[in-house]
Amino acid sequence: MEWNNLHELLRALYDDMMPLAGDMAAVAKGLAGLGALFYVALKVWQALSRAEPIDVFPLLRPFALGLCIMFFPTIVLGSLNAILSPVVTGTHSMLEDQVLDLNKLQVQKDQLEYEAMIRNPETAFMVSDEEFDKKLDELGWSPSDIGTMAGMYMDRTGHQIQKAIKDWFRNLLEILFQAAALVIDTIRTFFLIVLSILGPIAFAISVWDGFQGTLGKWFTRYISVYLWLPVSDLFSSMLARIQSLILERDIAMLADPTFIPDTSNTVYIIFMIIGIVGYFTIPTVTSWIIQSGGAGNFTKNVAQTASKAGGVAGAVAGSAAGNVVGQLMKK
Known part of the structure; x- marks a missing residue:
């Protein structure tokens, strides 16, 4: 399976487990009903003991939360996902555009690099069988040329071994890079499933007096975890853009006929390592985007x-x- 198919599998898993949130609503309704009874009784008793008129508006809060619990998958999860899904779609389209440009530039660079090595007589026989055979024919089979031929075989074999090792290390880093993205997406899906299934319980607990902050914390965590994927796509887009700029510079340098290319790919490997480490900073970054309590303080001020x-x-x-x-x- 390709990496994109694994990400699609996680999204399908989230959709398949959403009906479990409706099953949890039955337990949450009983807990919320008991909390609403105590909440309304306490507010009414406080107003009567102080000989004050009863304020009906705060008493509507438990009933509003009860409606959210009854239709939790539709009202709460459906509304949140409908609002946040365009963000995921937009960032993913940005990533696809950057990756498409990167692949085109990579193919162009590989072709120019091959042509540059073919132009250089000292490296042409290392990458082309035709040039290697041509150079052997030019040397002939005299005893004085045996050492030169052995050196050519050794240089060609060394170049192939070096290229194989670099390609293996590059593929390993690419696998780790994709695995880091998959780890973030898997943990994100797990957190979203837990928050979605136990969301009605969080709403029910927030009905009880003294636990009202649970509701704001649940919304904050759900939105923060949901944004892991858009932030991950933005980070991948940034890395792809940096690699595109590096490839554009290499292509401009390879346009010079006298330029001898460097096939070490050191810069590419460095950015792959940076990407692997950077993926695990995404949860910290998303926690900066949304925080509960800000709107309340703003309204108070x-x-x-x-x-x-x-x-x-x-x-x-x-x-x-x-x-x-x-x-x-x-x-």
């Missing part, structure tokens, strides 16, 4: 600012009105 502004405006208006009344009384 806005309310305080509005209250102060209203007080200042009232004081100014009262002072102005007092001055007008005083002047009229004097007249």
